[in-house]
Amino acid sequence: xxxxxxxxxxxxxxxxxxxxxxxxSPLWNRVGPYLMEGRLFLFRPSVAALEPxxxxxxxxxxxxxxxxxxxxxxxxxxxxxxxxxxxxxxxxEEGAVDTVPGEYLGLREVSVLPRLTRAAVASITxxxxxxxxxxxxxxxxxxxxxxxxxxxxxxxDEDERPPFYVNxxxxxxxxx
Numbered sequence: 053x054x055x056x057x058x059x060x061x062x063x064x065x066x067x068x069x070x071x072x073x074x075x076x077s078p079l080w081n082r083v084g085p086y087l088m089e090g091r092l093f094l095f096r097p098s099v100a101a102l103e104p105x106x107x108x109x110x111x112x113x114x115x116x117x118x119x120x121x122x123x124x125x126x127x128x129x130x131x132x133x134x135x136x137x138x139x140x141x142x143x144x145e146e147g148a149v150d151t152v153p154g155e156y157l158g159l160r161e162v163s164v165l166p167r168l169t170r171a172a173v174a175s176i177t178x179x180x181x182x183x184x185x186x187x188x189x190x191x192x193x194x195x196x197x198x199x200x201x202x203x204x205x206x207x208x209d210e211d212e213r214p215p216f217y218v219n220x221x222x223x224x225x226x227x228x
Contacts, residue, residue, distance in 0.1 A: 073087070084166075103121075105119070144178070160172060176219070178216060180192065
């Protein structure tokens with residue numbers, strides 16, 4: 053028999069969280085500490101958001117599950133958000149410059165899906181930088197759908213790409 057006194061609270065919490073999220077997927081997607089409603093939550097102006105909490109009470113063996121509900125928005129980034137100098141922005145938009153290094157950007161930090169991890173913006177590019185196993189926007193969209201369940205933007209044409217790519221570096225010491 054299994055001895056209840058041997059139940060590890062962290063292991064139980066992890067198993068319950070995994071089971072609940074697997075059951076709610078793909079109607080709800082984890083983004084950082086939150087669950088976002090729907091497969092296309094990135095494209096809607098506002099979506100339902102839940103912050104699930106599990107509380108394990110070792111003395112009684114009880115588990116409490118609490119939800120805090122709210123609304124969330126995920127506005128897509130535009131060149132305006134990066135506060136580029138007018139001259140540099142014009143050259144980038146005209147195609148005279150393919151890369152804008154991070155030091156020319158007013159916005160130097162972003163939160164990156166799926167965990168909303170803070171990252172430093174290294175550059176903005178017109179083309180996607182090479183990545184192992186991902187050579188096109190179509191492959192990038194497939195990767196995010198299969199790995200995280202997120203649907204990334206798709207244009208009218210299957211291979212239509214975003215107007216720019218944001219290249220980031222994790223593990224920097226940003227402002228607190």
